[in-house]
Amino acid sequence: MPLEQDSLALIKKFTEAQGISGQEGRVRALLEEEMTPLVDEIEISPLGNIFGIKKSKTPNAPRLMVAAHMDEVGFMVKLIQENGLIKVIPIGGWNVYGVSAQRYTLQTEKGDYPIVSSMVAPHLLRGKKQDQLKPEDIIFDAGFTSKEEAEEYGVKPGDAIVPQVETIFTANQKNMIAKSWDNRYGCVVVIETLKQLQDAELPFDLIIGASVQEEVGLRGIKGAVHKYQPDAFIAVDCSPAGDTEKGEDIQGKLGEGFLLRIQDPGMITHRGLIDYFINTADKFDIKYQHFFSKGGTDAGAAHLMNEGVPSAVIGVPARYIHGHQALFNIEDYQSARKMLYHTITEFNQETLQNILDK
DSSP: OOOOHHHHHHHHHHHHSOOBTTOOHHHHHHHHHHHGGGSSEEEEOTTOOEEEEEOOSSTTOOEEEEEEEOOBOEEEEEEEOTTSOEEEEEESOOOGGGTTTOEEEEEETTEEEEEEEOOOOHHHHTTOOGGGSOGGGSOEEOOOSSHHHHHHTTOOTTOEEEEOOOOEEOTTSSEEEESOHHHHHHHHHHHHHHHHTTTOOOSSEEEEEEESOOTTTSOHHHHHHHHHOOSEEEEEEEEEOOTTSOSSSOOOOTTSOEEEEEEETTEEOOHHHHHHHHHHHHHTTOOEEEEEOSSOOHHHHHTTSTTOOOEEEEEEEEETOSSSOEEEEHHHHHHHHHHHHHHHHTOSHHHHHHHHTO
């Protein structure tokens, strides 16, 4: 089913926005603008998390927390060489062979500048195995002729270097190609779900928004879960599709619906929430696929917080994430959006008790 124009505009706006871990301000500003009319109040934490709260009129209402993360992978300026070339450190996980010969934006206090990653020099590859070459071995080039010139333009250690990409459709209009679908998917689905819930009276307090610094160790969400004390937690996040590989145990196929995460290295999904998700998906005819992940999400941190929080993930798959050009399926997003809406609207005190009783 074609996606609505408003949805497409949101996807383009958020995937083209630039914000690496620790420097998410531009994405947070977009979230604040979109979310403020849709919730009772907006709260921004000292670390930079942003959450909206829809308060229930029900006394002693349970609390459901839904969290995206707003940061994307990128690089940070480590030092400027005398010849004006820039050495970096990676922010988030990168495949080294996806770094070279790509266009980025260098964000400085004096403005944004185009910058390109150098080709991996042949002498660096000669005699080396793939795991011996690291992303930080690649030099970045903004065309400065000296260290002094770079500094005159405001470049300094700690500045962000972010992929520069235009979001586009594939020829068949079934997929889109964009950077940062991990995890601007979550940001977009949060906004669209809030729009659907704008006039709804909920029998629970809904805390919904996005964390910072997920890509560097699930950092931001810990303070948020501690603050809001949710009774249940749902992460909305993007995971790598494995359907370009061969084999019978492929995980994450484009076009097969949202990802129902069962287990990852940091979390075994709460059994009660798995059953709740399956029952909800079946009830509303929502397409989904079971997913065993090799990577984690904010749910992995949330479920360990406080006295332990039942946590789960409503995910989507995308090919080639943590690079410049992720490819994702529109119908998978629609399935995830439908699932999040019904997961929220079906939730209440009885639902929570049924989850906890598993």
